[in-house]
Amino acid sequence: MPENKPIYVTQPALPELKDFIPYLEQIWENKILTNNGPFHQQLEKELAAFLGVPYISLFANGTLALLTALQVLRITGEVITTPYSFVATTHSLWWNNIKPVFVDIEPEYGNLDPEKIEAAITPKTTAIMPVHVYGNPCKVERMQEIADTYGLKVIYDAAHTFGVNYNGQSICNYGDLSILSFHATKVFNTMEGGAIVCHDAATKKRIDYLKNFGFAGETKVMAPGINSKMNEMQAALGLLQLKGYPQNAEKRKVIAETYRKELANVKGISLLDEPENTDANHAYFPIFIDEKEYGMSRDELYEKLRQSNVFGRRYFYPLISEFSMYKSLDSARPANLPIASKMANEVICLPIYPELESDSIKKITALL
Ligand code: T4K
Numbered sequence: 001m002p003e004n005k006p007i008y009v010t011q012p013a014l015p016e017l018k019d020f021i022p023y024l025e026q027i028w029e030n031k032i033l034t035n036n037g038p039f040h041q042q043l044e045k046e047l048a049a050f051l052g053v054p055y056i057s058l059f060a061n062g063t064l065a066l067l068t069a070l071q072v073l074r075i076t077g078e079v080i081t082t083p084y085s086f087v088a089t090t091h092s093l094w095w096n097n098i099k100p101v102f103v104d105i106e107p108e109y110g111n112l113d114p115e116k117i118e119a120a121i122t123p124k125t126t127a128i129m130p131v132h133v134y135g136n137p138c139k140v141e142r143m144q145e146i147a148d149t150y151g152l153k154v155i156y157d158a159a160h161t162f163g164v165n166y167n168g169q170s171i172c173n174y175g176d177l178s179i180l181s182f183h184a185t186k187v188f189n190t191m192e193g194g195a196i197v198c199h200d201a202a203t204k205k206r207i208d209y210l211k212n213f214g215f216a217g218e219t220k221v222m223a224p225g226i227n228s229k230m231n232e233m234q235a236a237l238g239l240l241q242l243k244g245y246p247q248n249a250e251k252r253k254v255i256a257e258t259y260r261k262e263l264a265n266v267k268g269i270s271l272l273d274e275p276e277n278t279d280a281n282h283a284y285f286p287i288f289i290d291e292k293e294y295g296m297s298r299d300e301l302y303e304k305l306r307q308s309n310v311f312g313r314r315y316f317y318p319l320i321s322e323f324s325m326y327k328s329l330d331s332a333r334p335a336n337l338p339i340a341s342k343m344a345n346e347v348i349c350l351p352i353y354p355e356l357e358s359d360s361i362k363k364i365t366a367l368l
Helices: 019-031 038-051 062-072 088-095 140-150 200-212 232-263 298-307 338-346 358-367
Strands: 054-059 078-081 099-102 125-129 153-157 177-181 196-197 270-273 285-289 347-350
Touching: 019 232, 019 285, 038 054, 038 232, 038 270, 054 062, 054 200, 054 232, 062 088, 062 153, 062 196, 062 200, 062 338, 062 347, 078 088, 088 125, 088 232, 125 140, 140 153, 196 200, 232 270, 232 285, 232 358, 285 338, 338 347
Parallel strands: 078 099, 078 125, 125 153, 153 177
Antiparallel strands: 054 196, 177 196, 270 285, 285 347
């Protein structure tokens, strides 16, 4: 490896190009490019089996899956959500004319704190949209209890959670719907892509209508749907990526273990615990910097790493609630979100991806 090659927070896993060519040839041969083509159908089947979920619908990206999920369940009014996520989570509410209500996170994993939800419920609340941030499961049982008590839907933004099992089953089996992202930066990618996981055939049918303009047959439109279909090239790539996934997941695990070992005793750096009863996917490796103990602020360290060509990222800083379009909401007040504010101010996500070389890991841990 050249001494000073940039090391980014992630690098997409890709199959060998030669293995993709036969798929492309097949697409060119049958001239079905999109609209529920053969690769699309095959990928839905294979993903449902691989993940262990009953029904999955593919999307062009995770954001369109989120937007559509809210339409599927006819969510309106107010939705309780986390400020500690990628901005797409809250944007999906805004695009559906829903008011986001931010609730603070728990300090263990940075997920929406179920114990703070009840105080934020109003007569207009219709759903909860938590995020399994970094791929670590939310407190799903408690979340469901609250949702059931108040008659709310739960839509999980599971964009980080591909392949994660909790209590022996896919984390995507919890809640009413779960949304996955297959973006280039995710553990399983179709360049861009996403999916909704649901529990029953009738809901899948509605999802599939909505992602195709609302068409239910050639002449019937049953809802003002959108175009959020995954195309055949994305689906073909997905089929190939699925074959490489177990090996890539194993490589990520080894990298995470190395970081854990090397950083365990660095004063001022804390890590998230490995979640219990969980097969993790090691999608991200966040570290948290205590300025006093470490002797340097998070931002100073971030810049220092950059100067050495190590491009970690401050996911998720700033909080979504700090962006101008959400800042004026009552629930966006920093005083309402002390734990989220603290985590956002201390986090750096270190580079982690299957092809990250051991020399690079050594360089990063030595710098830290
Ligand atoms: N919900 C949550 C919780 C999410 O995290 C996301 C997306 C969504 C919903 C929405 O899902 P999608 O609609 O995206 O499917 C990235 C991604 O664009 C975004 O997908 C992701 N979350 C978010 C956490 O990260 P950026 O702006 O940080 O990406 P970017 O382009 O700076 O990429 C980071 C690094 O990755 C680059 O420095 C280099 C490397 N990279 C990136 C790309 C795109 C590559 O090596 N190759 C590539 O093609 O947002």
